[in-house]
Amino acid sequence: MTPYDKLENKLSWVYLINLIFYVMPLFIVHFALWQYLSMAAALVLFLVCYFWAYRSRRSEMHWPIAGIVLVATLITPVNPGSVSMFAYAGFFIGFAYALPRYLLLMALLIALLVLLELTLTIHWNLFLIMGAPIVLAVSLLGRAEQAKLRHRMAEQQSEDEIKQLATMVERERIARDLHDILGHTLSSVILKADLATKLLVHQQTEAAQHQLSELSQIARDALSQVRQSVSGYKHQGLTAEIAKLLSRLREAGFKAELKGEVPTLDNRRETAVILALTELVTNVMRHSKGDSCQLSFTCKNNILSVCLTDNGSSIVVKEGNGITGLRERLAAIGGSLTTQQTDGFSAAIQLPLQESV
CATH class of the missing domain: 1.20.5 (Single alpha-helices involved in coiled-coils or other helix-helix interfaces)
Known part of the structure; x- marks a missing residue:
């Protein structure tokens, strides 16, 4: 799990102390058995969505946020302490979204609180008066956490x-x-x-x-x-060349992303990978109609997989334009190159990390 697009969850259990508003009525109000059971079930469902949100990327938080809001809404007629659950939803909204969408979703969340106040019989006169400021204040903490995340990402870059x-x-x-x-x-x-x-x-x-x-x-x-x-140099070439290729893609208007860890290779494999990626990146820059490109490295079972993909709708890659030569060069060291042109261009290099016996 990378810390640069997710919340740090090491203190996620500590932050649950804010559920005190939800738990407090259990000690000062007498409920029927079915109400205790429904509140317990709601709490379990909330915790599932809560930790789901912590483990999700910002772009994937909409589902756990929706789950929290749904659970809080359904349990509000029984326990108005559900306002604390709405506050957690506000926090995740503040963290996950850019300002325009944040403002829209928070307006909808406050409108939901107003609607519950007007349509339900809520046994707490301060549900809306206290709930709305709490939800808004906690959502601002989410905004602050997003700002910290952006700062960390900038430092890492x-x-x-x-x-x-x-x-x-x-x-x-x-x-x-x-x-x-x-x-x-x-x-x-x-x-x-x-x-x-x-x-x-x-x-x-x-x-x-x-x-x-x-x-x-x-x-x-x-x-x-x-x-x-050249001592210590031969394994720095691939990292430097990849940095240059990604820079070339960005200069050409692509949103270039690197995934995985750049491996350490021997000179022969390093040279083959550099030449292959240079040819493939050049083809993408010349022919792709997209604006986003991703380069990924994975190692499994002593096999290196290098994948270059873009989101272009049209790209022409002909065997005569260098691809055949790349396949032959990779085949000489036990590797292979496959390309695909469905929903963008994709080129995958498979390369054993050791010489075959």
Whole structure:
């Protein structure tokens, strides 16, 4: 469960203390047996909807909110302490919705309280007078919780961007190091090789052998330096390339979303995935008529699944436009590529994380 689109539920039990308005009448009013049973059933149903809402994404909270409102409405003629249940509904409305819909739904919720007051015989004169301010006040707490959520999301996005920038800077540093190392080394190799060739032409075998020995040592030193320079780098390439691809999609007007954790791969698989995603993203940018794109990574049973989808209504992906080449490249390392063009474009890469024996 991600904390960035759901409520933090570690204190959800503590917040139930606000049900005191619902429980209090049980100790000061005498009810018939069927009323006790109905109130107990309503409480159970409320708790189901309450924890359902806590475990739901904001976009999915409408069902548990509707359940809470329904339960509270039905139990109000028996126990007007149901106003506390309406308050929880107000909180979830405040948390789940943008301002225009929040205002509309809260107006409807208050109107429901007024309707219950006017149409039912409620044995509490303060049901509406106290209930409406309580529901409104608690809904503002939901708005505050939504603001905290947005702040956390912004902080997380900033951290991700900093990580991506650090990865880019590291790649540039390594590129400069490799250029400096290989530029000097290859110049030395050329000079030594040319000199050894000239010495051999003049039958100066011993001197030529000495130059070749130095050339061999230069190559070994260069190899060691290159290994040191790229140490820790080979598994950063995929993350950085994905960040660039998502950035390209956003610049092209897509709402780009990354799901799952970017895996650590060996160089061969990493290169294959980067090339495949670059080709697929380019096709989406060229042909998709949609405005939303999602890239997801999942690992199960030692198989990496990479899926790129968009919501475009029309996209043309031809085998001759690079897809055939991608399939062949992936097949060489035991992978596969499948595409589908129903309700948008979808491309799925399946790749074993280890060499097949």
